[in-house]
Amino acid sequence: MSPEPMQVVKERRDAALKALEARIPYMRFIGATMERRGDELTGLLNYAPHLIGNPQGPALHGGVTSAFLEVTALIELAWGPLWQQIETGEVTVEALRDPGFRLRMPKTIDFTTDFLRPGLPRDAYARARVNRSGRRYASVHVEAWQDNRSRLFAQATGHFLMPQDE
Amino acid sequence: MGPDAFEEMKSFTEELPQARALGLKVEHVEPGVAVLSMPWSAELVGDPETGVIHGGAVSTLMDTCCGGAVITHPDMLEATTATLDLRIDYMRPAQPGRTIFARAECYHVTRTVAFVRAQAWTEGDGDRPVAAATGAFTASGRRGAGQ
Structure with a gap:
């Protein structure tokens, strides 16, 4: 059997990511999307004037920054198990595109954001690292930056309740 | 705090671009205390199956x-502030279709830091908080703080 064309594999991976984003309508409200390189995800906060919280500066609203980090953490957590199912072919593109496809998401227990410097009125990026993922609980750290990856403007740690098998 | 200070704080807060986008309203203010509301909206939903508002909107x-609560604290009247950190505990999902309220209290101010705690609940269900928050805010330019 010849290996699956890379285009088919990519299509399945991208459809999976779109299906995940669709599970959180609020992401559209703040203009957050996810980018993928292989299995690595980066959150992208597309700047818009309504994201400003402090007109002096101006600076992004701290709540928006915190929300952006939280959705990045949630998608990263849900992505791990989904990626496995995509790679084995257990989940198909057709299944992912079916509006009835039920993707069970983790739930946030608590989320703590450190605001290291003001968020500038421009795009922001975030990457999450799952430090521990047990059967029930997970702990995730997220970092966010704008122009310079080594100059974080915010970081956060959150605990999440993993979806339980019914 | 006089009526002018209340009106000033109310318009300042409600005019913040992201506050306008969310439809935040200042319901009540007293020294070091603020009560705000956020109406339910389909755009803010975190889970389409339940219609529950996403935690991110609750963060804002x-x-x-x-x-x-920080800017209305009597010790902060000439100071400026920014969030240093904010922790939110999510206790239960907010009820879909209902306005969410939050009450914050700035319970201690040092020369350089203001400490705050807050609770949020859905309309008509004030006894069962949906979320709690604790935060530390900067206090810059306080009169007599000698920084």
Whole structure:
């Protein structure tokens, strides 16, 4: 059997990511999307004037920054198990595109954001690292930056309740 | 705090671009205390199956409410502030279709830091908080703080 064309594999991976984003309508409200390189995800906060919280500066609203980090953490957590199912072919593109496809998401227990410097009125990026993922609980750290990856403007740690098998 | 100070704080807060986008309203203010509301909206939903508002929108309500409590604290009247950190505990899902309220209290101010705690609940269900927050805010330019 010849290996699956890379285009088919990519299509399945991208459809999976779109299906995940669709599970959180609020992401559209703040203009957050996810980018993928292989299995690595980066959150992208597309700047818009309504994201400003402090007109002096101006600076992004701290709540928006915190929300952006939280959705990045949630998608990263849900992505791990989904990626496995995509790679084995257990989940198909057709299944992912079916509006009835039920993707069970983790739930946030608590989320703590450190605001290291003001968020500038421009795009922001975030990457999450799952430090521990047990059967029930997970702990995730997220970092966010704008122009310079080594100059974080915010970081956060959150605990999440993993979806339980019914 | 006089009626002018209340009106000033109310218009300042409600005019913040993200506060306008969310429809945040200042319901009540007293020295070091703020109560804000956020109406339910389909755009803010975190889970389409349940219609529950995403935690991220609650973060913004909490951060704005905490900031409001800080700037109305008597020791902060000539100071400026920004959030240093904010922790939110999500206790239960907010009821879909209902306005969420938050009440924040700035309970201690040092020369350089203001400490705040807050609770959020859904309309008509004030006894069962949906979320709690604790935060530390900067206090810059306080009169007599000698920084």
